[in-house]
Amino acid sequence: MSEKTGPAERIAAMRPAYRADLEAGLDRFFESRRTDCPWCGGEDLRTRLRTTDLLQHKPGRFVLDRCTGCGHTFQNPRLSPEGLEFYYRDFYDGLGEKKLGDTFGGRTGMYRARAESMLPHDPEPKTWLDVGTGHGHFCAAAREVLPGTAFDGLDFTDGVELAERAGRVERGYRGAFPDLAPDLGARYDVVSMFHYLEHSTDPDRELRAARGAVRPGGHLLIEVPDPESRYARLLGRWWLPWLQPQHLHFVPVANLRRRLTELGFTVVAEQHAEAHDPVDLLAAVWLMLDRAAPRDDAPWLPGPPSGPRRALRIALLIAGIPALVAGTLLDRFAVRPLARRLRVSNAYRLVARRD
Structure with a gap:
């Protein structure tokens, strides 16, 4: 299709494929409903949220359940591989590529703050892998904070290839992190996962992959939505970080700290207000x-x-x-200066050292 083709023509050309997907039914987009918690195995589950796709408005209804034992919140039933493909399509790429690219590209201050959170723990990392890097905008901004650091990016979309061509990352890896991690050989001083774990089908597998990619003495930097934020209750389905149907898992900070310790990490910093994005x-x-x-x-x-x-x-x-x-x-x-006191921070950030 020509680059000069307008949005209306592009949408019309794509409509038959979407119509065929929808005529085949939505059931194939979901796996079977779980009766146990994917984090701890507990079987006492309570429905926390029922909602629709409030961003793209694609058809479907989505449920988040919460484990009363460990507090883990997860999508149940979870999207199948076909569902992930359907609901991700034209969000970060295709029709949504320019819009999301402009949004992420304009958040330089937030990216710099994320990079600066590593300075007290390793002021001069030689190598850094950003997992879920998208178009590499974080790496481009972080290079201003850490000019001596070589930034690589990893993502399962073609955005990482665009990032490499644009020079935002030195090397772009395309694929699933757990599949690629064995070839990375504990070579990185820092591995970052900014708002990545909540998208993964198996967060524990991603954490084990991160342990394999971080060198001993190196650091893992994680930022995720905070399901214990008061905004999550007050705003209900209108709380943006629920981001259904893309966000599959919401891990309470105590759960993540405990799992990192089990994997051989020491958590050296926990930040809440610093990770808050004032947009709720x-x-x-x-x-x-x-x-x-x-x-x-x-x-x-x-x-x-x-x-x-x-x-x-x-x-x-x-x-x-x-x-x-x-x-x-x-x-x-009004809210941002009081985010810590009011406990409304919509995200938290952990820095963990691999022992």
Whole structure:
């Protein structure tokens, strides 16, 4: 398809493939429902959340269960390989590539802060592997903090290849981390996983892969959504980090600390307010507005919206601008300074040294 092809033409060209997927039914997108916790094996499960896809608005309903024994929250039933392919399609790549690329590319300050969190523990790492690097924007920003560090990236999408061509990473590995880790040979001073574990089908396997890639004395840097955030309860389905159906696992910090210790790591830093991304109220308002407004065009919908429906969507979104501005101001200037005290941090970060 020509690069000059407009969005409407691209969407129309993709609609038959999505129609065929949907006509085959949604059941094949889900595995069987689990009766035990994938983290501890406990069988006392409680439903924590029921929701739909609030970002792409692809069809389907999703459930998060919580283990009352260890507190682990997980998608149940979980997406199958076919479901992962369907719901990831056109989010980070395809139709969503430019939009997400612009979003991630504009977060330099956050990326620098992540890199700076390593300075007290290793101010001059020689080698760093960023797992789940996407288009490598973190590595590009982190190089300004650590100019003597060689940054490599790993991802299962073609974004890592784009990152290598753009020079954001020195070497890009494409594939599943547990499959590639045996060939990495404990060569890295630092391995980072920023908002990666929650996407994985088996977090424990990913942690074992990380142990194999970090040299003895090196560090593992992990950042994930915090399921114990008060915002997770207060905002319910409108809490952005739930990000259904992509986020499969939500690990309480005590669980992750314990597992890292079992794997031979020593946790040397735990950060909550420092990992907080002040967007919760803004995102909740946007998700509500977007849910209430008529749908924008997308290839998984039967057809493009009519003129009146487009006009109504625009009018509702414009009417919501004051609420979006209020959410932004509250996030950044009222809540952020109190995030630690209010326990509303939407993420936590651990730095662990491999012993």
